[in-house]
Amino acid sequence: MPSLLPRPLALRVLMVFAGLCLLLTPAPAAADDAAALAGGPSQSEFEELLLACENRKEAGTEEGWLRDRFSTCKSTIIEADIYEIGSAGTKVIGKLNYSFYVLAFASPDERRLDIFTSVFGINALFNDPLAYDKERLRITQTFTASTSGSTPVVQPTRTSRDDLIGEWKNSGRWQLTYTSPHNGSSGTGNRQLADLELSMDIGASHPQTNSYSEPGLFRTRARFDSAAPSGQPKHGTVLADTPGLYTLSLDDPAVEQTALHIYDAQNRPERTFPSHLGKTVPGKKPQGQEEGRPLHRMENKKKKDKNRRAAGRVCTDVWGDKGDGDLVNCDEYPFASTYEGASTGDRRSFSARLIGGDDNKEAGHILLLTYQEQRILDGDPFYVQITGTP
Incomplete structure (x- = not known):
């Protein structure tokens, strides 16, 4: 045509x-x-x-x-x-x-x-x-x-x-x-x-x-x-557009106490200390169309120590002076090595709990490996995923 x-x-x-x-x-x-x-x-x-x-x-x-x-x-x-x-x-x-x-x-x-x-x-x-x-x-x-x-x-x-x-x-x-x-x-x-x-x-x-x-x-x-x-x-x-991912299992006896602490903080914050009405804690890996609130690694040692001291005061207020030895540690979530920690983040959006020292050390070791293997540097975002049955 x-x-x-x-x-x-x-x-x-x-x-x-x-x-x-x-x-x-x-x-x-x-x-x-x-x-x-x-x-x-x-x-x-x-x-x-x-x-x-x-x-x-x-x-x-x-x-x-x-x-x-x-x-x-x-x-x-x-x-x-x-x-x-x-x-x-x-x-x-x-x-x-x-x-x-x-x-x-x-x-x-x-x-x-x-x-x-x-x-x-x-x-x-x-x-x-x-x-x-x-x-x-x-x-x-x-x-x-x-x-x-x-x-x-x-x-x-x-x-x-x-x-x-x-x-x-x-x-x-x-x-x-x-x-x-x-x-x-x-x-x-x-x-x-x-x-x-x-x-x-x-x-x-x-x-x-x-x-x-x-x-x-x-x-x-x-x-x-x-x-x-x-x-x-x-x-x-x-x-650079992909956040890191730190994973623990509730079914792993080596880290089950840390995993349960994080699970409660993410899903049942009313069970955690300090207690606040409407408390929410960041870091949970989003599902589907959920909007994520990632954690961000922080490498500044002085600020990490400040986060640990802030979490430690909560443990002392709730359980007394029991969390400074090898058998029992004061565990904090979000981690001391994040900008969302007990001092550097929102002071109403963290949790501190006494857990076994070996459990706490093993979870910390896995976190360090996650930082290293996934090349998570200062300021990089990452999520925390807890698997298994609570």
């Missing part, structure tokens, strides 16, 4: 995209992706995250499903209607549908972030294939980085891919690796922090139409640091 023939001055084509969750299937790697996993996640870690992402509703959101501090994924179906806009009005002249995923891996022991992205399941159709050759359609993915901090972030050589749909079908997956150099040392006074914010835009084009771009379809933030003490990986990377 004449109205569908290309007319550069009169014809404009728009592609309108909508994101949905999808069933993921691995796509073949691009030719220059032969060493895709070298130095980054293992093949099993890659496949595990891909599988875990499959049925997560959050994977369709802009930031994707934030599985933990070291991995996230995004999965979406792109549905594009191609319109002719001319003097006769607007009508659909074709469709372009495809799926894509993005997997992000922050290294716990390197200053490195790996991004894997794929386009697959491409289906293109023009109503008049004689007027428009679908094989000339192109799909574009572009990553834009914003960086800050005391050390630089090294970006990959290629941050954009613009290929014909046939090339995407043959090699649908490609990889980007971002790194940040360090000066060889590490520790609290030499953290060499670097922040990276990534945004991915997608687009589609055809030589007979105007191109289309959808900005910010995926976003993520990473932090590189060299803050770990000796005995731990000195250098590492975390996904």
